[in-house]
Amino acid sequence: MDFIITFLNGLSLGGVYALIALGYTMVYGIAKMLNFAHGDIIMVGGYVLFVFVGLTGEPILAIILAAFLCMLIGISMEKAAYKPLRGASPLAVLITAIGVSYFLQSLAQIIFGAAPKFVVIADLGTITLGSLVIPVYSIVTLVVSILIMIGLSLFIKFTKTGRAMIAVSEDKAAAQIMGINVNNIITVTFLIGSFLAAIASVFYLLKAPNISPTFGSKPGIKAFTAAVIGGIGSIPGAMLGGFLLGIVEVFSNSVPQIAPYTDAIEFLILIIILLVRPTGILGKKRREKV
Amino acid sequence: MALLEVKDISVYYGVIQALKGISFEVEEGEIVALIGANGAGKTTTMQAIMGLIHPKTGSIYYNGERIDNIPTHKIVKMGMSEVPEGRHVFQELTVYENLMMGAYTVKNKEKIKEDVQEIFKLFPRLEERRNQIAGTLSGGEQQMLAISRALMSHPKLLLLDEPSMGLSPLLVNEVFDIVKHIHQEGTTILIVEQNAEKALQIADKAYVLETGNIILKGTGKELRDNDDVKKAYLGG
Structure with missing residues (x-):
């Protein structure tokens, strides 16, 4: 019976990782x-929730505001920090992303202090099914993240903007000569990624109601790992990697003897997968046909 | 006024100068060929016209409007379209989806449907493979798809970059027949080719590019009869 609960919790954490990993990928x-400041958008979402749940007591309103502000900060960061570096060396962009990450963390620390803040969005409690006591947040997290992923997949497959996203990711120059404004597509991508990060912050706070300036670092690194395991750049890969890592993490934590090594186990999986399949599970090697 | 006017453009990749101040014109209704060996600057010229790279000096005018500083997607909306070197079809999308990408700037959905039917009449093979992933097509089919995709936006000026590259002689003939057909339908064409013989046969006007300079120009026939061109590009 414990197994079922653990599995459900694993899927639920996996769903959250998948949402964040989608932003990276x-x-x-x-x-x-690689937008290393992506995890910090989760932190921004957390503080917005802290402020507005405290101020209004309306969780739904606070969630909407968190999503909105995360999207705003996501595109501002892209326009201010990354857009001027279009075409610059990847290393310059990478170090800038790390800089943006520290900037956001420091800003949060100046505004809210280093001590964790306590924020209860809602207490969802548990439901009992026979001998199973299931935490409701797990079910909500899993269901909502799956619905969002289905929505995102449909958006990418069936809308003009979605197909333009595939085109840009496959071949930027060819996409441009189709008449696609690549800058607009990049903006849309940051909007979607930041929205997903905001939703992830809600799920994190439902599970553990504490928020600090480094709140986004750990989930950020884990989700990034998930994206690389699944194959960075691949959308199904991010989903698969997210669920895989979530399940491993929760099962590993459920065994007291190996729980302290959970992080090590996750990164070991990353290393093994990169050794066997350097492009990740669903990542493709591009073959040029001449 | 020429449809496309390239005036003394030079392009650098870092410190290497790829184009050393070249000028040429494409009049409406013409087929103009740029021929030259590998590394002469043919593709660089095409990319500069499409706005994928920006010349350091010089200017490019399309329909009287200066375009060397505007982004590619706007140039496409002005009625220019390119079949890039190496085809660059979207490998992960189906044939049909590739055509839809080609129609990205077209708003009228009915028109897009009609255009797809027209394309399928011209290339029955593509209709057979409508739902096939483009990456699984043969080289020749990919070239047909790249040309079709470029036609979906109804270009006034079509740029073709090495359309015969890597194709069997039979397919090369087919591609050039199609180019002639597109031209007869009223599209102005600028073609870049290593296959100088074929290109000069269909060209109204041609330029010979060598290491970033235009060293010769003339009508297709004049260049075919030119001894230097014969020796360097037509196999004696």
Whole structure:
């Protein structure tokens, strides 16, 4: 019975990782950069929730505002920090992203202090099914993240903007000569990634209601690992990697003897997968036909 | 006024100068060929016209408007389209989806449907493979798809960069027949080719590019009869 609960919790954490990993993988696929400040957008979302749940007591309103402000900060960061570096060396972009990450963390620390803040969005409690006591947040997290992923997949497959995203990620120059404004597509990508990060912050706070300036670092690194395991640049890969890592993490934590080594186990999986398949599970090697 | 006017453009890759101040014109209704060996600057010229790279000096005018500093997607909306070197079809999309990408700037959905039917009449092979992933097509089919995709936006000026590259002689003939057909339908064409013989046969006007300079120009026939051209590009 414990197994079922653990599995459900694993899927639920996996869903959250997948949402965050999608942000990394889409930005990588389309802007060809690693946005290491992506995790910090989760932190921004957390503080927005802290402020507005405290101020209004309306969780839904606070979630909408968090999504909106995360999207705003996401595109501002792209316009201010990354856009001027279009065409610059990847290393310059990478170090800039790390700089943006520290900037956001320091800003949060100046505004809110280093001590964790306590924020309860809602207490969802548990439901009992026979002998199973299931935490409701797990079910909500899993269901909502799957719905969002389905929505995103449909958006990419069936809308003009979505197909333009695939085109840009596959071949930027060819996309441009189709008449696609690549800058607009990059903006849309950051909007979607930041929205997903905001939703992830809600799920994190439902599970553990504390927020600090480094709140986004750990989930950011884990989700980035998930994206690389699945194959960075691949959308199904990010989803698969997210669920895989979530399940491994929760199962590993459920065994007291190996729980302290959970992070090590996750990164070991990353190393093994990179040794066996350097492009990740669903990552493709591009073959040029001449 | 020429449809396309390239005036003394030079392009650098770092310190290497790829184009050393070249000028040429494409009049409406013409087929103009740029011929030259590998590394002469043919593709660089095409990319500069499409706005994928920006010349350091000089200017480019399309329909009287200066275009060397505007982004590619706007140039496409002005009625220019390119079949890039190496085809660059979207490998992960189907044939049909590739055509839809070609129609990205077209708003009228009915028109797009009609255009797809027209394309399928011209290339029945593409209709057979409508839902096939483009990456699985043969080289010749990919070239047909790249040409079709470029036609979907109804270009006034079509740029073709090495359309015969890597194709069998039979397919090369087919591609050039199609180029002639597109021209007869009223599209102005600028073609870049290593296959100088074929290009000069269909060209109204041609320029010979060598290491970043235009060293010769003339009508297609004049260049075919030119001894230097014969020796260097037509196999004696």
